[in-house]
Amino acid sequence: MNLTRFKYIPLVGTVKNYKVEYFRKDLIAALTVAVVAIPQSMAYALIAGVNPVYGLYTSIVSAIIGSAFGSSKHLVTGPTNAICLLVAGSMRNYMGLDNAYQLLFLMTFLVGALQITFGAIKLGKVINFVSHTVIVGFTAGAGVLIALGQLSTLLSIRIEHSAEMPTTMKFYYVMTHLNQTNLYALGLGLMTIAIILLCKRINKNLPGALIGIVIPVIFIVIFSLEQKGVKLTGHIPSSLPPFKMVQFSFDSFKNVFSGAIAISIIGLVEAISISKSISSTSRQKIDANQEFVGQGLANLVSSFFQCFPGSGSFTRSAINYHNGAVSRFSGILSGVVVALVLVFFAPYAQYIPNPCLAGVILVTAYSLVDQHEIKKVVKVGKFNSDSIAMWVTCFATILMPDLDYAIYTGIVLSILLYLKDTNKVPVKILIPTQGKESQVIEQEVKSVKEKVDIIIVQLEGNLYFGSASDLEEKLDNLVDKAKVIILRMKYVTTIDLTALNAIKVFIRTVKEAGGILIISGVRSEHKSMLKNSNLVSDIDGENIFMSENEIFASSTNALERARATLNCGIGEKSEKSAACTLIESVSTFKGTNTSFF
Numbered sequence: 001m002n003l004t005r006f007k008y009i010p011l012v013g014t015v016k017n018y019k020v021e022y023f024r025k026d027l028i029a030a031l032t033v034a035v036v037a038i039p040q041s042m043a044y045a046l047i048a049g050v051n052p053v054y055g056l057y058t059s060i061v062s063a064i065i066g067s068a069f070g071s072s073k074h075l076v077t078g079p080t081n082a083i084c085l086l087v088a089g090s091m092r093n094y095m096g097l098d099n100a101y102q103l104l105f106l107m108t109f110l111v112g113a114l115q116i117t118f119g120a121i122k123l124g125k126v127i128n129f130v131s132h133t134v135i136v137g138f139t140a141g142a143g144v145l146i147a148l149g150q151l152s153t154l155l156s157i158r159i160e161h162s163a164e165m166p167t168t169m170k171f172y173y174v175m176t177h178l179n180q181t182n183l184y185a186l187g188l189g190l191m192t193i194a195i196i197l198l199c200k201r202i203n204k205n206l207p208g209a210l211i212g213i214v215i216p217v218i219f220i221v222i223f224s225l226e227q228k229g230v231k232l233t234g235h236i237p238s239s240l241p242p243f244k245m246v247q248f249s250f251d252s253f254k255n256v257f258s259g260a261i262a263i264s265i266i267g268l269v270e271a272i273s274i275s276k277s278i279s280s281t282s283r284q285k286i287d288a289n290q291e292f293v294g295q296g297l298a299n300l301v302s303s304f305f306q307c308f309p310g311s312g313s314f315t316r317s318a319i320n321y322h323n324g325a326v327s328r329f330s331g332i333l334s335g336v337v338v339a340l341v342l343v344f345f346a347p348y349a350q351y352i353p354n355p356c357l358a359g360v361i362l363v364t365a366y367s368l369v370d371q372h373e374i375k376k377v378v379k380v381g382k383f384n385s386d387s388i389a390m391w392v393t394c395f396a397t398i399l400m401p402d403l404d405y406a407i408y409t410g411i412v413l414s415i416l417l418y419l420k421d422t423n424k425v426p427v428k429i430l431i432p433t434q435g436k437e438s439q440v441i442e443q444e445v446k447s448v449k450e451k452v453d454i455i456i457v458q459l460e461g462n463l464y465f466g467s468a469s470d471l472e473e474k475l476d477n478l479v480d481k482a483k484v485i486i487l488r489m490k491y492v493t494t495i496d497l498t499a500l501n502a503i504k505v506f507i508r509t510v511k512e513a514g515g516i517l518i519i520s521g522v523r524s525e526h527k528s529m530l531k532n533s534n535l536v537s538d539i540d541g542e543n544i545f546m547s548e549n550e551i552f553a554s555s556t557n558a559l560e561r562a563r564a565t566l567n568c569g570i571g572e573k574s575e576k577s578a579a580c581t582l583i584e585s586v587s588t589f590k591g592t593n594t595s596f597f
Helices: 010-017 020-048 052-069 081-091 100-120 124-129 132-149 151-155 167-175 183-202 208-223 250-282 288-305 314-322 329-349 354-368 371-380 385-399 403-422 465-476 497-512 524-532 553-565 578-587
Strands: 427-432 440-443 452-463 482-495 516-522 544-546
Touching (some): 020 052, 020 208, 020 314, 052 329, 081 403, 132 250, 183 208, 385 403, 516 524
Antiparallel strands (some): 427 452
């Protein structure tokens, strides 16, 4: 079979290379993932503001399709806390409408379509423009919001039209109505939290969330706590996710499009981050564009089976990998197991107390606040770009009424801060000392006061339109500071026409001031740009030296050119300037005296 024809369907390659002995390992991993996925999916559905059954539907369909078409063989797709929070924020104004669920499924479709488009046009690398600190800030803010949003469920305080209220308003309402707390509900929720934490201390592999839900159910049945005001999950149909056509209309598109963009971006960032995190240990090569397509298809197909948007789950993916999953079949099987549980055991789910699901969510919300990463960012600098982007995104997530705008704020801010940091050109000034020994000292541009024979100006990094003004200003300060200026471009990675124009102006200004400018270390990829921009016409061709494979070769050639220009006669007994002494030492260089190049 020629697998190149099926490169966009990784499952084909998995089937071809699958071995019988893999199945047992994949099945064990799938069963373990399903045990965690069932309570998580139901709990996350509450975050999204929908019936828990839709969380189970999403956990089934997304896991199967995402595993079949994604790049990672360990990533498990389904409901995630951050995505569910975005769903709740985007749908807040529509949940009271008759077509609320139609809008929700349409948004799932749009998320999938956008993600497939991103993958099809090869935007995998664009995801790198979403700063890691923006994600840290968003997840921390999401953790706070999720926790605040679940207090009413944990305390069983009824809030009218809560689906249409911002989380901050819900929190204020709860704080002003604490006297309405149902102590039975609070007790069950705290019991679930205690069981989960205890299971983690005993053995991290114990399904704490599942145990934390099952044990309270026993109390519900024995003591009839439903009659004492404890709200239960209620009826969950014993059936597979039903197919239902997505309802399309222009007005509906307009209502959910903004939210769909934010969810598609964060969903992809989550999926790629988790995939790469696991692949660093598993050594699997991850294709970001293929993962985009896999996540997009998972959401697109899910929209026709009454599912809300999903993404890669860190918890379930880590469990999948650490429990010995060998192939993508483990993710597919986890969806199948959840489907079987839904078909055969759904009637028992009606006894699950909502406060216990809130307890599961609160534990998860706490884990979203990555204290280690936050401390690391702050330690680097309280007021550096990363720290500012993180805190602004965090507080925007908590305080902004629309979470999608919080995401956009963080992304735009991180890009603006990046541009601010990159609009300064690293310029090193190397000047021969005027002592007896040939030495070179590095100085700041503004510290060069007196005129010397020779200056070596080393440019570094990306020279683009955003940094052209800074480049022009620094070069202007050097125009009359030396007889010969060597412009070293060995470490210039990219250069555009705006920055090149700044260099052309500098060359002309130096010539008008009676100086000589030599360019060294020109990389081959920049040669044509220099030629096409007519820069060669502004400078003698003999004064341009290409970068060579031999270390320091172009700089040595440039200095030889400077020697000729300064009329330094090597070997003469007459007193030489410091610059000539330096050039002489370079000419007889045996490997020790030009480390500054």
